[in-house]
Amino acid sequence: MKNLLNVNRVIIFLVLSSLLLSSCGFRLRGAIVVPDIMEQVYVDGDFSANDLGKVLFRRLTQVGVNRVAQKELARSILRITNNSFIRRVLTVDSATKASAYKLDIVIGFEVEDKEGKIVLKNQQVRQTRxxxxxxxxxxxxxxxxxxxxLEMIQFIVNQILTRMSIVLKKY
Known part of the structure; x- marks a missing residue:
């Protein structure tokens, strides 16, 4: 009987703790709250074959965004304006072979509403390793x-979605 009472107390404590955490606005790091304008997004451009498209489409689905196939069905349009990947040699060894590289990825994007008004002007996200x-x-x-x-692209996609969710809250 005493053991059952202790189990009940632990359960009640856990339930109350989770209620308190959720009521104070606590969210896990990386959690993205999707504004209404982002519920149905058309992604302008053909990125399905490359890493950016795969990561972007997967992440959109994970955060609850419905990607539509036609602009007319979308509440917002995500346009990728720049997608550049640069690999530079940083150092060479005595045999003139590259011994270190620098990777630089820059993704530019903007967001329009369904009327064609730009609601998030051209933004650049850069990642260097x-x-x-x-x-x-x-x-x-x-x-x-x-x-x-791939890690750099995942970071950039998270930055894009975070910026969109923060700026587009008012729409």
């Missing part, structure tokens, strides 16, 4: 670049 090349394991270095590029 550097990495060293292991000459003894070239295959792993190539894989490292792909992983870094």
């Amino acid at each position: 550097e990495y060293n090349v292991d000459q003894l394991n070239a295959l792993a270095s190539g894989d490292q670049e792909n992983r870094l590029k």
Whole structure:
């Protein structure tokens, strides 16, 4: 009986704690609140085949945005205005082989409402990373670049959605 009473107290404590946390506005880091204007979005451009498109479409679905296939059905239009990836050699070794690279990704975007009015003017999100090349394991270095590029794109997509959710709250 005493054991059952302790279990009930723990359950009540957990329920009350979760209610208090949610009532004070606590949200997990990275949680994006989608404004009404973002409920149905048309993404202008063909990005389905590249990493940006795959990450963007997956993340839109995760945060509860319905991506529509026609502009006429959308409440807002997300237009990607710039999608650049630059890889630069940072250092070379004594044999003039690259030993470090710098990756730079810049994504530009803007958002229109369904009437064509720009509600979020052209924004640029930039992500830069550097990495060293292991000459003894070239295959792993190539894989490292792909992983870094994907992480950078994921960060940029989260930045885009965060900016959209903050600025578009008033619409």
